[in-house]
Amino acid sequence: MKHTIEVNGLRKVFDQNAAIKDVSFFVKPGEIFGLLGPSGSGKTTTIKILTGELGQTAGDVSVLDVNSHLFGTADFRSRIGILSDNSSLYERLTVYDNLKLFCQLYDAPLEQIDVMLDEVNLKEARSKVVSKLSKGMKQRVLLAKALIHKPELVFLDEPTSALDPGNAAHIHRGLQKLNEAGTTIFITTHDMEEATALCDRVAFLDKGEVQELGSPDTLRYKYSTHAFHVETFEDERLVIENESGNADKIRELIANGEVKSIQSDNPTLGQIFLKITGKELV
Amino acid sequence: MNTQRIGAIFEKDLKDFMKNMMLLMMPIIPIVLALIYSRLGGDEGLPIPMLYLIVGVTFSSVTASCMMTMMAEENEKKTLRGLMLSPASFLDIIIGKSLVVGLMSLVALAISLFLVGIEPFLNVQATIGLILLFLFFLFLGIGIGLFTKSIASTSAYLMPVMFLFGFTPMIDFLVLGEDNIAITIADLFPVMQLIKMHDTNSWTSIGIVAIWAIGAALFTYICFKKSRTDD
Numbered sequence: 001m002k003h004t005i006e007v008n009g010l011r012k013v014f015d016q017n018a019a020i021k022d023v024s025f026f027v028k029p030g031e032i033f034g035l036l037g038p039s040g041s042g043k044t045t046t047i048k049i050l051t052g053e054l055g056q057t058a059g060d061v062s063v064l065d066v067n068s069h070l071f072g073t074a075d076f077r078s079r080i081g082i083l084s085d086n087s088s089l090y091e092r093l094t095v096y097d098n099l100k101l102f103c104q105l106y107d108a109p110l111e112q113i114d115v116m117l118d119e120v121n122l123k124e125a126r127s128k129v130v131s132k133l134s135k136g137m138k139q140r141v142l143l144a145k146a147l148i149h150k151p152e153l154v155f156l157d158e159p160t161s162a163l164d165p166g167n168a169a170h171i172h173r174g175l176q177k178l179n180e181a182g183t184t185i186f187i188t189t190h191d192m193e194e195a196t197a198l199c200d201r202v203a204f205l206d207k208g209e210v211q212e213l214g215s216p217d218t219l220r221y222k223y224s225t226h227a228f229h230v231e232t233f234e235d236e237r238l239v240i241e242n243e244s245g246n247a248d249k250i251r252e253l254i255a256n257g258e259v260k261s262i263q264s265d266n267p268t269l270g271q272i273f274l275k276i277t278g279k280e281l282v
Numbered sequence: 283m284n285t286q287r288i289g290a291i292f293e294k295d296l297k298d299f300m301k302n303m304m305l306l307m308m309p310i311i312p313i314v315l316a317l318i319y320s321r322l323g324g325d326e327g328l329p330i331p332m333l334y335l336i337v338g339v340t341f342s343s344v345t346a347s348c349m350m351t352m353m354a355e356e357n358e359k360k361t362l363r364g365l366m367l368s369p370a371s372f373l374d375i376i377i378g379k380s381l382v383v384g385l386m387s388l389v390a391l392a393i394s395l396f397l398v399g400i401e402p403f404l405n406v407q408a409t410i411g412l413i414l415l416f417l418f419f420l421f422l423g424i425g426i427g428l429f430t431k432s433i434a435s436t437s438a439y440l441m442p443v444m445f446l447f448g449f450t451p452m453i454d455f456l457v458l459g460e461d462n463i464a465i466t467i468a469d470l471f472p473v474m475q476l477i478k479m480h481d482t483n484s485w486t487s488i489g490i491v492a493i494w495a496i497g498a499a500l501f502t503y504i505c506f507k508k509s510r511t512d513d
Contacts, residue, residue: 054513105291
């Protein structure tokens with residue numbers, strides 16, 4: 001398998017409005033791929049097409065070497081895990097009973113329940129009824145549900161949107177561990193810090209089209225002015241271009257003990273997105 | 283079809299059913315009705331149309347109503363999508379979800395018929411008729427539950443289903459005359475066909491009920507396919 005996900009010329013039209021105009025990208029095996037964009041940019045539509053919850057109007061989509069018309073098969077479904085806005089839990093049942101159902105549906109051993117509860121930091125909530133859990137706890141159970149059968153590929157739509165920073169960091173560590181074990185992760189998020197910390201490559205989606213694609217480091221370098229931002233002890237802020245002629249100037253500032261801090265210009269993914277699309281990622 | 287997946291859905295539904303007071307009360311309706319009617323029959327027992335009224339109420343208020351509510355709740359709370367996106371097939375989900383309601387319907391029907399007189403149903407033809415009637419109400423319940431998408435809106439469909447298909451024998455009390463168009467149409471309804479079957483011993487009535495059941499199954503299949511995606 002060359003690519004875990006391959007999308008070519010994807011188009012999706014709802015009532016004569018094109019939610020996705022012409023999207024092409026691929027995801028390599030073992031990669032964490034982030035699809036970033038503001039609300040209404042087509043992220044959820046894309047993830048739904050990739051999981052078989054929506055059909056495409058045009059274009060070719062292949063996931064795990066399976067063509068989109070076979071996304072309804074049991075074999076394909078057992079190879080992927082999904083956490084999306086359509087994911088939900090049985091409110092009257094306990095956390096354990098919810099996870100047990102999905103263990104049995106996916107032919108996973110029941111021991112996985114405790115392993116996953118540990119991964120999402122919810123061991124103490126094992127016997128709690130789901131309706132009594134907070135939004136963040138429910139989100140973590142949904143994540144455990146999506147991963148319980150150790151899928152080859154996981155689709156995560158805003159996985160940490162309802163979580164506090166501590167639990168989000170815990171989930172990030174879990175996802176990195178999962179990825180190190182070979183699972184490919186396809187993630188959509190608004191959170192640029194999350195994307196920077198987790199993703200090997202990201203695609204910026206806006207107006208139904210991919211506006212930019214690459215690794216966070218590559219994009220930050222590409223959109224950097226490469227200048228140095230120097231702050232002196234006299235609270236002076238200097239922007240010095242990265243040119244050979246400026247080397248003496250920087251050396252002199254350091255030699256004179258004037259430099260309080262020195263940083264290279266490294267735009268955040270959010271700043272890059274703003275630069276490309278003119279929009280904030282909210 | 284996968285028995286482990288069917289068993290898992292059944293186990294989940296049974297736990298959920300036992301914690302849902304609204305659904306738990308449903309099987310009591312036909313039993314209470316049967317208890318009241320059992321006092322009316324005297325030594326000769328109840329006439330066949332009255333027995334089928336009990337059967338119709340059982341299948342409409344327990345089978346169709348519970349199934350409708352359970353499917354609409356799964357649809358409304360988006361848990362059904364989780365089942366559909368799992369490796370479970372259409373049959374795994376439908377059979378798994380029908381077992382609890384089937385069990386409750388069987389218990390309610392057995393108790394009700396025991397109270398009003400089970401003898402007329404103790405033959406192959408009547409048993410096949412009851413099974414087909416059960417399947418008709420089951421598929422109707424699943425289909426409407428998938429179609430409505432919320433528990434609140436099921437009540438708008440439940441009453442017509444109960445009155446049209448459950449209480450059909452009551453049309454005789456309206457004294458409309460045999461040539462009346464309403465009587466002619468109602469005579470084709472499943473419960474009326476089964477009453478006719480007892481008079482004529484004809485298998486044609488069974489065939490007509492089977493057509494109703496197949497129609498309801500097709501309706502369920504179409505609604506299921508539509509629920510599977512957001513298209």
